[in-house]
Amino acid sequence: MTPYALIEELSEKEEYTAVDLQRVEAMLKRYPKSAELWDYYGDLMQMSSEEFPIERSQECYEKAIKCYPTFASAHESLGHLYDAYLDDFPKAEVCFLRAIEFGAGDSARVGLARVFAQTDRDGAARKQLDLCEDQANPDVLELRAEIDEE
16 A cells, blocks of 8 residues: 555545555555655644644654655645644644645645734735635635624
């Protein structure tokens, strides 16, 4: 089985267990330079029924970036972590900007817009939302409504 096949298989599940994490860990031993697998492992730890320190996910995203410096998904994942878990908005902003530079889509723009809104830069937040391809995306609509309520 390849890392991609494992990620695809696990992505179809609704709940994740210790066994799923062990499978990813075993695959990482075989493919330690798989940025996609490190990024997925970081996400999986957060979605798992097991509890992990958030720093473990952070380490996974950083390893993914080390393996593949222009991997947009890992930069975006790290941005969400800095924003939602660590309240480190300057680092989150840098990560989202890198993710966008490397080809990330609307979810990175929404993340960046959220950081801008949380740091009282509503105009910059609106600009990022305006750049989203899917203007009907519920995340875009919800954040735009939150900004307009302020």
